[in-house]
Amino acid sequence: MNPTERHVPVLFKEAIEFLNVSPSGTYVDCTLGLAGHAEGIARRLGPKGHLVGFDRDPEALALAKARLDRVCEELGSQAPKVTLIGEAFSTIARHLEAASVNGLLADFGVSSLQFDEAYRGFSFQADGPLDMRMDTRSGPDAAQVVNEVSERELADLIYEYGEERRSRRIARAIVRGRPVMSTGQLARIVAQAAPAMKQDRIHPATRTFQALRIYVNSELDEIKALLEAAPKLLKPSARLAVISFHSLEDRIAKDSLREGARQGIWEILTRKPVTAGEEEMDRNPRSRSAKLRAAERTAISL
Numbered sequence: 091m092n093p094t095e096r097h098v099p100v101l102f103k104e105a106i107e108f109l110n111v112s113p114s115g116t117y118v119d120c121t122l123g124l125a126g127h128a129e130g131i132a133r134r135l136g137p138k139g140h141l142v143g144f145d146r147d148p149e150a151l152a153l154a155k156a157r158l159d160r161v162c163e164e165l166g167s168q169a170p171k172v173t174l175i176g177e178a179f180s181t182i183a184r185h186l187e188a189a190s191v192n193g194l195l196a197d198f199g200v201s202s203l204q205f206d207e208a209y210r211g212f213s214f215q216a217d218g219p220l221d222m223r224m225d226t227r228s229g230p231d232a233a234q235v236v237n238e239v240s241e242r243e244l245a246d247l248i249y250e251y252g253e254e255r256r257s258r259r260i261a262r263a264i265v266r267g268r269p270v271m272s273t274g275q276l277a278r279i280v281a282q283a284a285p286a287m288k289q290d291r292i293h294p295a296t297r298t299f300q301a302l303r304i305y306v307n308s309e310l311d312e313i314k315a316l317l318e319a320a321p322k323l324l325k326p327s328a329r330l331a332v333i334s335f336h337s338l339e340d341r342i343a344k345d346s347l348r349e350g351a352r353q354g355i356w357e358i359l360t361r362k363p364v365t366a367g368e369e370e371m372d373r374n375p376r377s378r379s380a381k382l383r384a385a386e387r388t389a390i391s392l
């Protein structure tokens with residue numbers, strides 16, 4: 091099966107509703123992935139509309155392009171303009187003019203394509219090389235981090251980005267186990283150093299893998315840069331919708347929107363984050379940790 095077909099976008103209906111798509115507007119999907127949300131936006135746009143999509147993963151970008159090409163072919167003369175950009179979304183202000191955007195969506199984290207393919211190295215469920223880079227064209231991969239940074243740095247990053255209390259013990263075991271070259275080897279080292287406790291519902295390596303992934307991809311800095319750039323790019327009454335998957339991401343979104351609201355830049359539309367309903371959680375386990383926050387840009391100029 092084509093990966094775009096088995097993929098289920100998280101909080102799809104809710105995210106699209108918050109964007110309030112107007113057929114002739116410009117909408118940005120900062121995290122195309124397999125283009126589930128992007129297809130929803132494209133189908134609500136008309137020929138005067140413009141969909142701009144980002145993904146820094148070349149493989150995801152190619153699949154998103156193929157899917158959106160099919161949608162546009164089907165829509166024929168009613169299809170919107172589509173522009174795809176294979177760069178990190180932190181570069182957004184270089185690609186779009188101030189006050190030119192009607193809606194912006196970001197669905198953070200890893201796509202099912204990245205997670206499910208062992209060779210991408212994101213998952214401990216299947217053995218693969220320790221890569222974890224979303225942008226496979228550049229930057230150090232997880233193997234370099236695991237094998238080259240000091241034990242102290244490793245412990246700090248596992249603590250900070252994985253919220254892992256047993257980070258020192260885990261870092262010590264990793265350093266002793268070097269060279270660590272595969273996801274399976276790393277998962278075993280972590281599980282031995284910090285075995286699952288009775289109350290744990292997650293695999294003992296989950297937090298360490300999350301930490302490495304966030305570090306390798308500078309994920310939190312990316313989110314901060316995007317949320318800083320967004321107010322300038324959005325028109326008055328334009329909407330922002332962001333979906334996060336763990337507390338570190340959600341905290342950045344919550345704090346940034348609250349601070350913006352205090353300055354009169356945002357009107358917050360979700361006093362509490364929107365979460366998936368029972369039915370979606372049953373259908374798509376990934377949606378269990380998803381939190382959607384949305385805001386509307388006020389008319390205040392920057």
Ligand SMILES: C[S@@+](CC[C@H](N)C(=O)[O-])C[C@H]1O[C@@H](n2cnc3c(N)ncnc32)[C@H](O)[C@@H]1O
Nearest residue numbers: 099121123124125126127145146147178179312
């Ligand atoms: C959760 S998936 C998005 C799924 C998408 N909403 C869909 O419906 O298929 C996140 C995607 O965003 C991309 N991504 C994550 N951080 C990024 C960043 N800073 N810049 C550009 N793309 C990023 C990842 O490569 C991944 O493909």
